[in-house]
Every structure is written in structure tokens, then in C-alpha cells.
Amino acid sequence: MTLPESRVLLVVGTRPEVIKMAPVLGALRERCPALETRSVFTGQHTTLVESVAAAFDFSPDYDLAIMREDQSIYDVVTSASKGVADVIRDYRPNLLLVQGDTATVFAAALAGYLEQVPLGHVEAGLRTRDKFSPWPEEGFRRLTDAITDLYFAPTARAGGLLQSENVPAEKVYVTGNTVVDALTYVAEQELPIKNPTVRGFLESLSEDHQGILVTAHRRESFGEPLDRVFSAIRRLVEEHPSAHVIFPVHPNPNVYGPAHQALESVDRVLLTEPLDYVDTIGVMQRVRLILTDSGGIQEEAPTFGVPVLVMRDVTERPEGIEAGVAQLVGTEIGRISDAVTKTLSRPPLKIRANPYGDGQAGVRIADIVHSFLTGAPRFTKDWIGGEPVRP
Numbered sequence: 001m002t003l004p005e006s007r008v009l010l011v012v013g014t015r016p017e018v019i020k021m022a023p024v025l026g027a028l029r030e031r032c033p034a035l036e037t038r039s040v041f042t043g044q045h046t047t048l049v050e051s052v053a054a055a056f057d058f059s060p061d062y063d064l065a066i067m068r069e070d071q072s073i074y075d076v077v078t079s080a081s082k083g084v085a086d087v088i089r090d091y092r093p094n095l096l097l098v099q100g101d102t103a104t105v106f107a108a109a110l111a112g113y114l115e116q117v118p119l120g121h122v123e124a125g126l127r128t129r130d131k132f133s134p135w136p137e138e139g140f141r142r143l144t145d146a147i148t149d150l151y152f153a154p155t156a157r158a159g160g161l162l163q164s165e166n167v168p169a170e171k172v173y174v175t176g177n178t179v180v181d182a183l184t185y186v187a188e189q190e191l192p193i194k195n196p197t198v199r200g201f202l203e204s205l206s207e208d209h210q211g212i213l214v215t216a217h218r219r220e221s222f223g224e225p226l227d228r229v230f231s232a233i234r235r236l237v238e239e240h241p242s243a244h245v246i247f248p249v250h251p252n253p254n255v256y257g258p259a260h261q262a263l264e265s266v267d268r269v270l271l272t273e274p275l276d277y278v279d280t281i282g283v284m285q286r287v288r289l290i291l292t293d294s295g296g297i298q299e300e301a302p303t304f305g306v307p308v309l310v311m312r313d314v315t316e317r318p319e320g321i322e323a324g325v326a327q328l329v330g331t332e333i334g335r336i337s338d339a340v341t342k343t344l345s346r347p348p349l350k351i352r353a354n355p356y357g358d359g360q361a362g363v364r365i366a367d368i369v370h371s372f373l374t375g376a377p378r379f380t381k382d383w384i385g386g387e388p389v390r391p
Helices: 015-031 047-055 073-091 103-114 137-145 156-164 178-187 196-203 224-239 253-263 277-286 295-304 319-323 333-345 361-374
Strands: 007-012 036-041 095-099 119-122 150-153 172-174 210-215 243-248 269-272 289-292 308-310 326-328
Touching: 007 015, 007 073, 007 103, 015 036, 015 047, 015 095, 015 119, 015 178, 015 295, 015 361, 036 073, 047 277, 073 103, 095 103, 095 361, 103 119, 103 137, 119 137, 119 361, 150 156, 150 361, 156 172, 172 361, 178 277, 178 295, 178 361, 196 243, 196 269, 196 277, 210 277, 224 243, 224 253, 224 269, 224 333, 253 269, 277 295, 289 295, 289 333, 295 308, 295 319, 295 326, 308 333, 319 326
Parallel strands: 007 036, 007 095, 095 119, 119 150, 150 172, 210 243, 210 289, 243 269, 289 308, 308 326
Antiparallel strands: none
């Protein structure tokens, strides 16, 4: 029998967290009515979150509004941890849920630990084994996993890494990645691209043209690495007359200014403001290739059979590389250029099962949470993985 004090608190702070926690929040509220579930939004991202919140009908119960101009990571962690701690003392949850590896995740996990609230970590177990790459995400997720009670690993590999770090097997659950749930929900609606500039750009492409989506925002790439990426983009449009690049530029000054200075006048390169989630999915469905340093896009693109060139030296998501849908290219100009040429010369990938999930991760996580809090038996089983994607 469910105890009256069975309360769950989800904490999110950035656009990816809202996207990946929306399926969990939805499943908890739809399938576990005996549990009281509330959500906290720290405000680590602001404008980037608005369209995502609308797409998933996300309306937090608590908005900490921590964002301040020119604040540091120290400021984010301090403000978020104090704000979450205040909510915990008021709401007194029996379980705290966080997702991923942001400053919000670590701050909330720390607050929960100090308030002695059990912690569930969605997307636990991702590792590069280099604490400074990606920075600070690798450190945040390792520190969070050190004080977690329920580990929701997105893949069998992530679950195995947790067990290799002496996490008890009975605390590790392989659920699939919730981003596939979110992606499937949006893609099935077949919504049109709302951004008129991007829509017109794509509609102008003939069958002989090849659209390329570029995203870049990682802190470790600021400066010279990003300058090399921009040079590689200039080279690829020079070497491939059929290539047309769409680059939604992140508002961070370390990206926005250098990107416009390097690429604003380059023919067949469209620089645009960040796209909302629905438009991002729409663009991914229509391009031939993606160049990115994003973790989420590495997980999303296999659903559409779009190859991904990962502009990083290491990735915590090797499943896509093993499946043949992604390739590490770093930020060196020649390496990126060569990879683009080889990829565009190959036949498009066939759409097959996504190696990161099956669209049921949110349901599995809600089921596990319900079982943990009530003692009821689970009705779902752990995810056993998808069929490899091959060219």
C-alpha cells in the first residue's frame, strides 16, 4: 500500500534536462497517481528552455530563477543548491530525481545528500575517464553518481561502467535514454518548421543539394578549437558546392561573436538564432549530415539515420560510434574536412533501431520509482538494447 508520504521531486535547470525529464514526469503523473510528484526549475537556462517547456507542457511547481548576468559556475552551483535545499525542507520528498551532468544536477544532488534524501540519477554511468573532457560535465556526473541511490543507466555499457566502479548491481537499472522518448513524441506529431528563415533555406534546396546541420557550444572548445571548427566549415562549403550549412548559433559570447565574425559572409552558410526543440528535430530529419559537439544530438540522430561527426576528442556515448552512425573527428580542420568528404560520398544510412533507447525509458523509470517507494513489484523489465545501426 502506498504511504501518504510518498513524494517525488524532480529538478531540472537546462534545456536538455527538461527534454529528457519530461517523459519521466509525464509517466509518473499518468501511471503513478498514488505518488505525489512535483518539479523544480532552477533557471540555469532561461530563453533556451521556453520553447521546450511549451512543447512538453512543462510547468514547474517551483522556479528558483537563479540566472544572473555574467555569473560563474560557482554562482550557479551555490544558488541552485541553496534553492533546492529550501524546496526540500518545504516539500520533504522521499526521493529526489536529477538528470545528466550539469551544474544544476550536481547542486541538487548535493542538496539532497545534505538533507539526507535518496537520489535517483537519470542517465547515470556516462564516462570519458578524463575529468576535464567534457568539462565540467564529467566531474559533475562522477560526483553525482558517488551519492546516488537509484542509477538509471541509459545503456548496458553505462550500467557496466557503474558496476565496475563498485556500484551494487541491484541499484543499477538499464532503462534506455529518455531523449528517445521525447524525440519520438515530437517526431510523431509531424509539425512544420516554424522558423521562416530556416524553413525557406531548406525548401530552397534541390535534390542535388546536401543540407548540413552544425551545432557547437562546449566550454572546452572555446577559443582556438572553435576557430578551427569555423575554418573547417568554410573549407567544406568551398570543397562541396552541393553543401548548404545551417548553424543555429549558441548565445554564449564565446560562440556567438566568433561564429558571426568567421562565417557571417560565407556563401551557403546560414547563421540563425538557436532553434526551438521542434524545429531542431525537423531540421535533423531533413539534413544529410550533422557536425556537433552535443551529447543529445549524438543520441537523437540515429533515429533518423543521419550520420554524426562529433567535434570532440572523446565521447561518453560510444554506442553510436560502435553502431556506425557517429564518428569522432575532434576540432582539427583537416580531420573534419576529410570526414565530411568521406561521409557525403557514401550512401545515406538506413534507418534502424536507435542504439540509445526504444522510447519507453520514462515508463521504466516511473515503474522503478513506484516500486522503490511503495514496495510494489515492477511491471517493466530493463532495456536490453537495440539493433546496431550500420551504413
